Each structure stands twice: as structure tokens, then as C-alpha cells.
Amino acid sequence: MKLLLEHAHVEGIRYYDTYRKHGGYRSVEKAFKMTPEEIVEEVKKSGLRGRGGAGFPTGMKWSFLAKPEGVPRHLVCNADESEPGTFKDRYLMEFIPHLLIEGLIVSSFALGSNMTYIYIRGEYAWIVDILEQAIAEAKNNGWLGKNILNSGFDCEIYVQRGGGAYICGEETALIESLEGKRGNPRIKPPFPAIQGVWMRPTVVNNVETLAAVVPIINNGGEAYASIGVGKSTGTKLLSVCGNVKKPGIYEIDMTQSVEEFIFSDEYCGGIPNGKRLKACIPGGSSVPILPANLLLKTAKGETRTMSYESLSDGGFASGSMMGSGGFIVFDEDQCVVRHTMTLARFYNHESCGQCSPCREGTGWMYKILKNIEYGKGKMSDIDLLWDIQRKIEGNTICPLGDAAAWPVAAAIRHFRDEFEWHITNADEAQNRNYGLAHYADPIHVPAGA
Amino acid sequence: MKFNDKNLNKVKEIMARYPEGKHKSALIPVLHIAQEENGGWLSTEAMDEVAAVLNILPIEVYEVATFYTMFNLKPVGKYVFEVCRTGPCMLNGSDGIIDYIKEKLSIREGETTPDGLFTLKPAECLGACGYAPMMQLGNHYREHLTKEKVDAIIDECRRNAANNN
Numbered sequence: 139m140k141l142l143l144e145h146a147h148v149e150g151i152r153y154y155d156t157y158r159k160h161g162g163y164r165s166v167e168k169a170f171k172m173t174p175e176e177i178v179e180e181v182k183k184s185g186l187r188g189r190g191g192a193g194f195p196t197g198m199k200w201s202f203l204a205k206p207e208g209v210p211r212h213l214v215c216n217a218d219e220s221e222p223g224t225f226k227d228r229y230l231m232e233f234i235p236h237l238l239i240e241g242l243i244v245s246s247f248a249l250g251s252n253m254t255y256i257y258i259r260g261e262y263a264w265i266v267d268i269l270e271q272a273i274a275e276a277k278n279n280g281w282l283g284k285n286i287l288n289s290g291f292d293c294e295i296y297v298q299r300g301g302g303a304y305i306c307g308e309e310t311a312l313i314e315s316l317e318g319k320r321g322n323p324r325i326k327p328p329f330p331a332i333q334g335v336w337m338r339p340t341v342v343n344n345v346e347t348l349a350a351v352v353p354i355i356n357n358g359g360e361a362y363a364s365i366g367v368g369k370s371t372g373t374k375l376l377s378v379c380g381n382v383k384k385p386g387i388y389e390i391d392m393t394q395s396v397e398e399f400i401f402s403d404e405y406c407g408g409i410p411n412g413k414r415l416k417a418c419i420p421g422g423s424s425v426p427i428l429p430a431n432l433l434l435k436t437a438k439g440e441t442r443t444m445s446y447e448s449l450s451d452g453g454f455a456s457g458s459m460m461g462s463g464g465f466i467v468f469d470e471d472q473c474v475v476r477h478t479m480t481l482a483r484f485y486n487h488e489s490c491g492q493c494s495p496c497r498e499g500t501g502w503m504y505k506i507l508k509n510i511e512y513g514k515g516k517m518s519d520i521d522l523l524w525d526i527q528r529k530i531e532g533n534t535i536c537p538l539g540d541a542a543a544w545p546v547a548a549a550i551r552h553f554r555d556e557f558e559w560h561i562t563n564a565d566e567a568q569n570r571n572y573g574l575a576h577y578a579d580p581i582h583v584p585a586g587a
Numbered sequence: 588m589k590f591n592d593k594n595l596n597k598v599k600e601i602m603a604r605y606p607e608g609k610h611k612s613a614l615i616p617v618l619h620i621a622q623e624e625n626g627g628w629l630s631t632e633a634m635d636e637v638a639a640v641l642n643i644l645p646i647e648v649y650e651v652a653t654f655y656t657m658f659n660l661k662p663v664g665k666y667v668f669e670v671c672r673t674g675p676c677m678l679n680g681s682d683g684i685i686d687y688i689k690e691k692l693s694i695r696e697g698e699t700t701p702d703g704l705f706t707l708k709p710a711e712c713l714g715a716c717g718y719a720p721m722m723q724l725g726n727h728y729r730e731h732l733t734k735e736k737v738d739a740i741i742d743e744c745r746r747n748a749a750n751n752n
Contacts, residue, residue: 210606222673222712253606260619260657261713263726296604301615301655304711318614318647320654336609379675379716386717423674423712464716466675480674484711490654 139365139391141353141373142346146233152268154275157236163281165355169244170289172355177248181351183359185371190216190307190344191422191462192537193446202331203249204339211339213251215242215348216312217258220304222423222484223464226375227345229387231258231265234349235272239295241348243281244355246293249341253294257312260300269297304488308536309342311490322490323536346375366392370445374463380418381469383407392445396420397434397581399444400467408582413469415579417553420449421461423481424541426548427474428458430579454548470574475560475567478549479507485542493534499526500542507546510557513564520557524550553577588625588633590640598640611643614651618658627667628659656710664699664706666744669723670732672709675716684720684732685709691741704748705741 140146150156157163169177182197203211215238219227231238238256246254258266273295276282284292298316300306306315310324313335334340350372354362363371370392379385382400384407390399400415401408409415415430435442437456442448446460468477486500506523509515527543534540550557556572590598598617602610617637618629625633629652638645652658659667668688672681685707689695692705699706715721718730722740729740 219714220712223675223716225714225716225718228714253604259714260615260655261723298604298612299616299619301618301651302657303655315615316612317609318611318643318651320651336606377717379719380678419674464675466678466716468678472678477674477677480672480677484673487656487711 139373140389141362141365142230142234142237142349142375143387143389151234152232152236152272154236154272154279157234158279161356162236163240163276163279165240165352166243166247166281167287169247169355170287170291174248174250177244177355180354180359181248184350184354184362185359185366185369186347186350186354186362187369187371187446188344189346189350189374189463191221191424193460196343196347199331199343200249200341202329203341204332205250206339209338210252211250212335212341213242213246213249213254214312214316214335214340214342215254215256215345216307216309216342217256217262217345218300218304218307218312219262219345219462220259220307220488221462221464222481223379223419223466224377224422224462225379226377226387226463228262228265229377230345230349230375231262231269235265235268236276237349237352238269238345239272239276239281241351242295243276243286243293245341245343245348245351246295247289247291251341252292253296255316255335256295256297257306257316258297258299259306260302263299266297266299273297303490304484305490305536305538308538311536312342313340320490322492323538325535367443367445368447370447370460374444374460376444376463376465378406378465378467380465380467381409381413381472382467383410390444392443394444395434396442396444396449399465401582406465406467409467409469411469413471414574414582415467416470416472416574416577417468417474419458419464419466419545421459422464423466423484424544425459425461426454426457426544427478427552428456428548429552429577431577432456432552433458434579434581454544455551458548470578471571473511473571474549474553474556475507475511475572478546479504479511481545482507482542485538489538489542493539495530495533496539496542499530499539502526503542503546510560511567513560513568515557515561515564517558517561519561520550520554588621588630588636590621590624590636594620594624595640602641610641611647613641614643614648615655617641618648618652618655622658627663627665628661662699663708665704665748666724667706667708668740669708669710669713671711671713671715671719671721671723673712675712676719676721679719681720684722684734684737687734687737691737704744 306321311321482504531543721730
């Protein structure tokens with residue numbers, strides 16, 4: 139089932155004429171025959187959940203937008219894709235830029251935004267050019283500018299390039315950055331829906347979320363909601379990386395089992411080089427890592443599927459999260475200690491420094507993990523790490539603190555013996571990895587293993 | 588440093604993208620332009636020029652330039668290799684690529700070769716995890732890196748530098 143990537147492989151789909159020929163901009167024509175309230179209602183009915191990571195219902199977020207008389211409102215597209223393991227928005231913008239522009243026009247109309255911004259991470263420099271070209275094409279064909287399709291609605295879309303900061307994916311940090319400031323998250327409330335960019339009511343949505351508005355309007359909210367399972371409606375883009383035969387972008391309806399997703403040729407194609415599956419981070423680096431046995435089956439022994447609900451089955455004790463859909467796969471040769479160390483370094487580098495638990499704690503965790511990784515760890519370090527991550531979680535203005543704490547907590551929770559082995563076999567650990575141990579995937583056992 | 592006419596026009600065009608009186612929003616895009624014009628880094632003079640053009644205080648520019656990773660506050664080489672080393676790239680061998688570049692160019696992380704051509708700047712996740720290992724070079728990504736590809740990129744940069752001089 140493909141809604142977003144249906145025409146992704148059509149040659150020339152990046153350009154307006156081809157995109158239009160394949161049904162592009164139909165949703166704008168349809169939307170301008172509806173009222174903004176009707177569009178919000180369709181999005182509510184669709185059950186669409188924010189695709190950036192938090193999974194908050196989009197229609198509900200839209201309905202929170204304040205509409206005080208005479209105060210302009212803004213829609214801001216969050217294209218600051220920076221969560222390790224996540225590269226789906228890049229794919230959408232690079233190859234089907236008009237899908238995002240189309241979704242932005244419909245959403246801008248629904249929300250009453252006459253000046254809409256795409257805040258894109260600074261490193262995606264060449265995609266800025268692609269988007270600006272698509273915007274120019276859309277404008278030349280009458281989809282942007284003044285009085286679009288004689289609707290009386292004016293809209294301009296501008297691309298804003300960031301400066302390289304993970305924290306700007308957090309919506310209030312993004313707003314600060316869009317205002318030309320450091321990316322320090324704001325204390326909430328007030329929420330952006332009341333006071334966002336330039337203190338005006340603002341909605342911030344992820345690229346994939348806004349692209350999904352196009353099929354929702356084309357086919358109706360109910361049709362969208364009929365795809366998927368339970369509260370995981372519609373389709374989700376997964377960006378797959380690490381040790382799989384076919385890394386890349388997959389659009390799924392979230393009904394597949396995790397096993398099918400990793401091992402079938404339709405998706406990841408299994409683990410390369412005859413290796414076995416050791417672990418996986420299913421939703422971007424912030425969500426808990428799971429060993430293969432807990433990944434494929436829940437703690438209750440049920441088949442785990444690729445839905446929001448199933449991936450989080452068992453809570454943090456034995457489950458994980460859909461998150462951003464950044465699916466990171468580890469084969470038997472990978473070292474969980476080293477990987478966790480790189481993530482701790484990442485969060486330490488990306489902490490904005492406002493809150494001391496995150497500013498100091500992420501640095502301490504990185505130092506301790508580095509000691510363990512390089513053979514200078516002490517057994518008490520493991521409990522110290524646990525203690526630090528607990529004191530970061532929930533004690534910061536924004537969720538970066540949680541995002542830094544969770545990967546460390548999950549690595550200790552599920553791979554404690556690998557940490558202990560690193561400490562007790564410090565010399566050996568410099569030359570070889572711990573290996574599979576009991577983490578092996580119990581389903582795919584090679585002959586002779 | 589003073590913006591050339593072409594860049595000054597670009598700056599004015601960017602400033603017009605925001606509501607009246609909100610032109611400070613142009614700061615980060617304008618810093619990118621200033622850095623490019625100033626040879627890949629932001630000197631105090633370059634930042635002061637940005638402040639003057641945007642009519643904001645120099646401190647408002649400094650505090651932003653020091654926050655964001657993409658702004659270099661010291662001179663860098665003509666070609667900056669920003670090699671990602673975060674988890675997903677690590678799983679696919681980014682450590683080996685960084686070690687190879689260090690050995691091949693005889694520089695450490697953050698250093699520039701004596702001929703001023705190359706800087707090695709290890710980076711955190713650049714959003715190319717499925718195409719790892721990778722590096723950013725200028726405004727583009729180089730992906731699926733191998734030692735052979737690194738050799739070819741270095742040769743390509745040397746050729747381009749020789750042709751431009």
C-alpha cells in the first residue's frame with residue numbers, strides 16, 4: 139500500500155509537469171471547494187499522527203491553533219531531520235518535492251497561514267535548491283501567490299536553512315531558530331498554537347505529516363483511517379539503516395510483522411554476509427534498543443508488528459517505540475557499548491546547554507561510556523550511568539534530556555552482561571566484540587549454529 | 588569583509604521573506620552567505636558586517652554563530668571533510684574511514700593540512716544513515732564511502748584546486 143511513494147519511481151516526478159500529470163495538486167483543487175474547518179475535520183477523521191517522532195494526533199494539534207482577530211497565523215514545516223537513523227524526509231523532499239509543497243498549500247489554507255516556512259537542516263543544502271525550484275514551479279502555475287485559484291486565499295512558502303543543530307527539531311527551538319536566535323527550547327506553556335513564531339499562533343508539523351495531508355484530502359479521512367491497524371492509521375515511512383541487505387526508505391501500512399519487515403525480500407531483505415540479527419533500534423536513536431528476541435516477539439510471546447502500539451508493547455521494560463521510523467539494525471558483530479557511546483557523544487554535542495541535568499549529564503554519560511569502551515571502566519560505572527540517566531529523564535525543559543537518557547537506560551537494561559564483559563575483560567574487549575551471546579534471534583538459526 | 592553586490596542582493600531578498608520588523612530571522616541564512624564569501628569561516632569582521640546589514644547588535648550575531656555547528660569560527664581548508672561518526676555510520680565502518688583520512692592526509696581531527704587544502708571535521712548524524720559511511724563536502728554528500736572512494740575524492744579536490752589557481 140503506497141500513498142506517499144506511489145509515484146516515487148516515475149522518471150521526472152521531481153518536476154512539476156510530470157507530477158501534475160500523475161494527479162499532483164488535485165488535493166488543492168478539492169480543498170479550495172471545502173471550508174478550512176472541513177479540512178481540519180478530515181484530518182481528524184484520518185487519525186493521522188505526527189510523523190516526526192512524538193506521534194501526536196495532527197488534527198487535534200490543528201484544532202488547538204488560536205485564531206485571535208487580526209493576528210496572522212503561521213504554518214512551519216519541520217524539515218530539521220536530525221535523529222540518528224532517520225532520513226525519510228530527505229527522501230521525500232529530494233525526490234517528490236511537489237508532494238510536500240502540495241500538502242503545505244492545503245494545510246496553509248486549512249490553518250489560515252499566508253506565510254508558511256519550511257525550516258530545513260542546514261546540511262541539506264542541495265535540497266534547499268530542489269525545494270525552491272519546486273516552489274517557483276508551483277507559483278508559476280498558479281498554486282501559490284495571491285488569490286490562488288480565485289479562492290481569495292494568498293500564500294507564500296519560504297525555505298529557511300538552519301545552521302546545524304539537532305535541538306532545532308524540537309518545535310520551540312525551531313521557532314527560536316527561525317527568529318534568528320540560538321536554538322534554546324522555550325518553556326511551555328504557552329504552546330506554539332497560542333504563541334509561536336514572532337509570538338503569533340503557529341503550527342509546526344513534520345514533512346511526512348504534511349505530505350500525508352494530500353492523500354487524506356484526495357481520498358477522504360475515513361479512507362485513510364481504514365488503512366493500517368488500530369490507532370496506527372495510514373502509511374508510515376521507515377528509513378532503514380545498519381546491517382540489512384537493502385537499506386533505504388520503505389512505506390508500510392504498519393500491519394507487517396517485524397520479522398517480515400527485516401527478513402522478507404520485499405523490505406529489508408535480511409541480514410547480509412550470512413550474519414545473524416543481534417538487536418534493533420526501531421524508531422530513531424532516542425528510542426530503546428531491543429535485543430532480537432524481544433524485537434521479534436513481545437514479552438508475552440506474541441508476534442511483534444510494525445505498528446505504533448505493537449512496537450511499544452511492554453513499555454520500556456520490554457518494548458520500544460515507532461518514534462521517527464529510523465530503523466537501525468545490528469548484526470552479531472556489532473558492539474552495543476560502542477554504539478551507545480556514539481549516541482551519548484551525539485546527545486552531549488547536541489544539548490543546547492540550558493538545563494543542567496542535560497548539559498552536564500550527557501557529558502558525564504559520554505565520559506563514562508568512553509572509559510568502559512576503551513578498557514578503563516569500573517563495575518560501579520554501570521550503576522552510575524543508570525543513576526545519571528534517571529536524573530536527566532523528565533528534569534529538562536525539552537525532550538532532548540529524555541532522548542539522551544533512554545538509549546543508555548535500554549542498553550543497560552537489555553545488554554548489562556555485555557557492559558560487564560567489557561569491564562572485566564578490558565584487554566580482550568579492545569580486540570574483539572562480545573558477539574551474540576543470548577541475544578540471538580531465536581527464529582532464524584542458521585544450519586550448524 | 589564586506590558583502591559583494593550579488594550577495595548583498597541575496598541578503599535583501601532573504602530579509603523580505605519575513606513580516607515587517609522581523610528581519611532578524613534572516614540571521615542564519617545570511618551567516619551561511621557570509622561564511623561562503625569569507626572563505627569558509629566567520630571572522631569577527633564578517634560577523635560585524637552581518638550585524639550591520641541586518642541592523643542588529645554584534646552580540647546577537649556572535650551568540651548565534653557560536654551555537655550552530657555549521658559555522659566555523661577559525662579558518663578551515665579549501666575542502667572540509669565532515670565525516671559522520673554517529674551510531675548508524677559507526678555500524679557501517681565510519682571509524683575506519685576517519686582513521687584512513689587521518690593517515691592519508693597526516694592530520695588529526697579538527698586539523699588542516701599544511702597546504703591549506705583539507706580539513707577533517709568529524710560530524711554527528713547528517714541524515715544519510717542508509718548510505719553509510721558518508722561525508723559532507725561543501726553543499727553535497729558523498730556516500731557509501733570506501734578507502735578507494737576517499738582516494739578518488741582527495742584526487743578530485745587536488746585537481747580542482749590546481750585548475751582554479
